[in-house]
Amino acid sequence: MTTTSMKxxxxxxxxxxxxxxxxxxxxDAVAEETRRRVQAAIARLGYVRNDSARQLxxxxxxxxxxxxxxxxxxFFTDVVRGAEPLVDTAGGVVTVCDSGxxxxxxxxxxxxxxxxxxxxxxxxxVDNSSAERLARxxxxxxxxxxxxxxxxxxxxxxxxxxxxxxxxxAARHLLELGHESIAFAGGPTSIPQVDDRLTGCREVCEGAGxxxxxxxxxxxxxxxxxxxxxxxxxLPRPPTAVxxxxxxxxxxxxxxxxxRGIKVPEECAIIGYDDIDFAAAAAVPxxxxxxxxxxxxxxxxxxxxxxxxxxxxxxxxNVVFQPELVARASTAVNL
Amino acid sequence: MTTTSMKxxxxxxxxxxxxxxxxxxxxDAVAEETRRRVQAAIARLGYVRNDSARQLxxxxxxxxxxxxxxxxxxFFTDVVRGAEPLVDTAGGVVTVCDSGxxxxxxxxxxxxxxxxxxxxxxxxxVDNSSAERLARxxxxxxxxxxxxxxxxxxxxxxxxxxxxxxxxxAARHLLELGHESIAFAGGPTSIPQVDDRLTGCREVCEGAGxxxxxxxxxxxxxxxxxxxxxxxxxLPRPPTAVxxxxxxxxxxxxxxxxxRGIKVPEECAIIGYDDIDFAAAAAVPxxxxxxxxxxxxxxxxxxxxxxxxxxxxxxxxNVVFQPELVARASTAVNL
DNA sequence: CGGCGCCATTGAATCGTTTCACGTGGGGTC
DNA sequence: GACCCCACGTGAAACGATTCAATGGCGCCG
Numbered sequence: 001m002t003t004t005s006m007k008x009x010x011x012x013x014x015x016x017x018x019x020x021x022x023x024x025x026x027x028d029a030v031a032e033e034t035r036r037r038v039q040a041a042i043a044r045l046g047y048v049r050n051d052s053a054r055q056l057x058x059x060x061x062x063x064x065x066x067x068x069x070x071x072x073x074x075f076f077t078d079v080v081r082g083a084e085p086l087v088d089t090a091g092g093v094v095t096v097c098d099s100g101x102x103x104x105x106x107x108x109x110x111x112x113x114x115x116x117x118x119x120x121x122x123x124x125x126v127d128n129s130s131a132e133r134l135a136r137x138x139x140x141x142x143x144x145x146x147x148x149x150x151x152x153x154x155x156x157x158x159x160x161x162x163x164x165x166x167x168x169x170a171a172r173h174l175l176e177l178g179h180e181s182i183a184f185a186g187g188p189t190s191i192p193q194v195d196d197r198l199t200g201c202r203e204v205c206e207g208a209g210x211x212x213x214x215x216x217x218x219x220x221x222x223x224x225x226x227x228x229x230x231x232x233x234x235l236p237r238p239p240t241a242v243x244x245x246x247x248x249x250x251x252x253x254x255x256x257x258x259x260r261g262i263k264v265p266e267e268c269a270i271i272g273y274d275d276i277d278f279a280a281a282a283a284v285p286x287x288x289x290x291x292x293x294x295x296x297x298x299x300x301x302x303x304x305x306x307x308x309x310x311x312x313x314x315x316x317x318n319v320v321f322q323p324e325l326v327a328r329a330s331t332a333v334n335l
Numbered sequence: 336m337t338t339t340s341m342k343x344x345x346x347x348x349x350x351x352x353x354x355x356x357x358x359x360x361x362x363d364a365v366a367e368e369t370r371r372r373v374q375a376a377i378a379r380l381g382y383v384r385n386d387s388a389r390q391l392x393x394x395x396x397x398x399x400x401x402x403x404x405x406x407x408x409x410f411f412t413d414v415v416r417g418a419e420p421l422v423d424t425a426g427g428v429v430t431v432c433d434s435g436x437x438x439x440x441x442x443x444x445x446x447x448x449x450x451x452x453x454x455x456x457x458x459x460x461v462d463n464s465s466a467e468r469l470a471r472x473x474x475x476x477x478x479x480x481x482x483x484x485x486x487x488x489x490x491x492x493x494x495x496x497x498x499x500x501x502x503x504x505a506a507r508h509l510l511e512l513g514h515e516s517i518a519f520a521g522g523p524t525s526i527p528q529v530d531d532r533l534t535g536c537r538e539v540c541e542g543a544g545x546x547x548x549x550x551x552x553x554x555x556x557x558x559x560x561x562x563x564x565x566x567x568x569x570l571p572r573p574p575t576a577v578x579x580x581x582x583x584x585x586x587x588x589x590x591x592x593x594x595r596g597i598k599v600p601e602e603c604a605i606i607g608y609d610d611i612d613f614a615a616a617a618a619v620p621x622x623x624x625x626x627x628x629x630x631x632x633x634x635x636x637x638x639x640x641x642x643x644x645x646x647x648x649x650x651x652x653n654v655v656f657q658p659e660l661v662a663r664a665s666t667a668v669n670l
Numbered sequence: 671c672g673g674c675g676c677c678a679t680t681g682a683a684t685c686g687t688t689t690c691a692c693g694t695g696g697g698g699t700c
Numbered sequence: 701g702a703c704c705c706c707a708c709g710t711g712a713a714a715c716g717a718t719t720c721a722a723t724g725g726c727g728c729c730g
Contacts, residue, residue, distance in 0.1 A: 003394065003475070005686055016710050021688060031708060046471065051450040052390035053686035056715050059338065061387070062447075071415055071431070077407040084433065088440075093447055096406065096431040098419065105423075112397075112428050115386040117338075136381060140338065222612060251616050277557060278613045281586050285618065340716055351680045356718055366678060388716035391685050680723075693710075
């Protein structure tokens with residue numbers, strides 16, 4: 001008894017396979033009595049639909065994939081959370097893939113997802129290297145929605161936050177508090193979000209004649225934040241404030257500074273990005289640039305289903321949200 | 336041009352489909368020149384394998400599903416992280432599903448995973464209601480590994496942490512600090528982990544004649560922690576310490592107490608469970624009962640592949656890890 | 671020169687569904 | 701009583717890949 005198929009059910013209920021299929025997919029088209037007989041057989045045999053066969057016929061699966069840079073980053077899980085309800089409602093299934101900021105992993109996952117003929121794809125690409133493959137997916141009628149990523153030249157829908165502006169807000173906030181030199185922690189700049197945030201920051205610093213130290217050999221997690229602190233303190237004239245490309249880095253930076261006995265915000269201010277829930281709960285509550293995380297996910301899913309239902313006549317939409325500055329204790333001191 | 340299939344490739348390269356298949360699956364069995372011709376055709380047409388068809392034939396997919404209670408809980412993402420490398424190496428694909436502690440969602444997801452004929456399943460079940468379905472999966476030769484969940488009566492492999500003992504450790508720690516009455520926050524007790532942790536805690540409290548207030552209408556997240564504080568403070572004689580069933584609740588409790596102006600740990604101590612990374616970084620660094628998160632995931636994946644390779648002769652293994660008490664500032668005061 | 675074996679390739683069967691063009695029989699209408 | 705329509709069911713043809721027995725060609729040995 002490897003697997004029981006519709007044929008077995010049909011035999012057991014003394015009907016044709018076509019009828020079994022109808023019981024499953026259009027119960028109304030089947031007479032009451034027959035339907036019951038088939039359902040009984042299904043239950044008795046413990047029959048379970050074979051989705052591969054179904055998909056093969058349909059040419060498409062019901063899976064919506066979400067490819068994120070880091071599942072362990074609450075920012076992304078919040079995005080996923082935002083998307084789930086919509087996908088559920090539409091009868092889809094969410095598949096979360098973690099590229100781990102690794103171009104190779106990402107490529108492999110995209111390849112597999114393409115082979116699986118997923119219904120659609122929400123993705124925060126690691127960098128631009130996947131553009132070609134994504135275009136191909138789209139050409140094969142697999143809608144691709146870019147998440148947290150400006151439209152740029154790409155032939156896809158997207159939801160994003162104005163990260164350049166977010167960078168400006170953070171920098172401006174720090175300068176207004178009297179800091180004259182700040183550090184930017186987060187890399188590599190091949191990641192568009194990082195680059196945008198840095199761009200906004202740089203713009204403001206240069207405009208104000210403030211110093212800017214850029215630390216880009218820093219991975220986007222807590223460990224990266226601790227390393228950033230080491231690098232910063234090794235500088236000839238360490239800045240008095242750090243702008244971290246995300247909140248995980250900021251938390252790491254906070255830990256690093258605290259371990260070195262440096263007071264936050266008195267001796268060094270910190271501002272993060274994303275405003276994950278843990279930012280507010282940190283040892284020193286973190287100032288941050290808030291992104292509407294769940295809304296990003298929700299909107300992305302919405303765009304996906306819009307694109308699917310609109311079909312070929314669809315024109316891509318690029319939704320941009322504005323970030324919001326949230327000032328907390330980690331930047332609470334005027335110099 | 337909906338999709339290009341092997342047939343198209345075969346025609347373009349002027350060979351039979353069988354040969355195309357061979358080029359893809361056993362390149363050595365094909366003559367050099369033919370192989371190149373086929374590969375060229377594949378590249379030119381942009382052919383992508385159809386995994387549904389492949390699976391249909393194979394009777395099985397390459398997907399390893401991980402069903403967790405809450406993707407937004409870092410505990411689970413760390414478990415996923417632990418499992419990923421092994422699955423990758425084995426040529427599998429990780430699919431993360433979020434049951435959201437909802438029995439209905441879980442059931443639906445299991446149904447879908449069964450239809451998809453997943454390669455195997457790592458799951459932290461919401462409660463016992465899924466036992467029957469899980470048994471059926473196992474009977475259909477889909478290995479099921481229970482994660483963070485004692486073996487019990489279940490016919491599956493499992494990895495778990497001794498939660499009863501963890502509960503004891505937490506309670507003992509609090510009593511040793513002089514607390515005479517403690518609150519337990521986390522529910523519902525239909526979730527086995529919660530129940531075990533409470534059991535250990537109760538055992539110690541009763542043994543020592545200490546008071547125990549059980550707050551089980553508390554969901555396992557930050558919001559739940561804030562609510563728990565409200566409930567606790569409404570008691571006639573509020574305890575002087577809270578043991579939270581996980582760290583998210585503990586973080587919420589910390590927020591709740593702080594908002595009420597109650598000092599942690601001086602006026603109320605807190606201890607959590609899991610020791611997620613954010614626990615150490617909290618406003619008041621949280622004491623916690625550490626679980627070997629990544630190792631749970633890694634071991635679970637290992638058990639899965641062992642079971643697959645051992646085949647029918649396999650006997651289930653139940654691996655139990657011991658938790659570890661991590662004392663930090665949130666319980667740093669002797670009464 | 672005939673026969674043997676090997677290698678590369680072919681073609682057809684198969685996996686389990688869905689779908690659709692066709693029966694078939696019964697009931698209602700005129 | 702002729703006719704049509706409906707409601708139910710049927711059976712076979714896809715879907716796209718894998719697999720395996722069969723085939724054909726070729727070189728080599730005797």
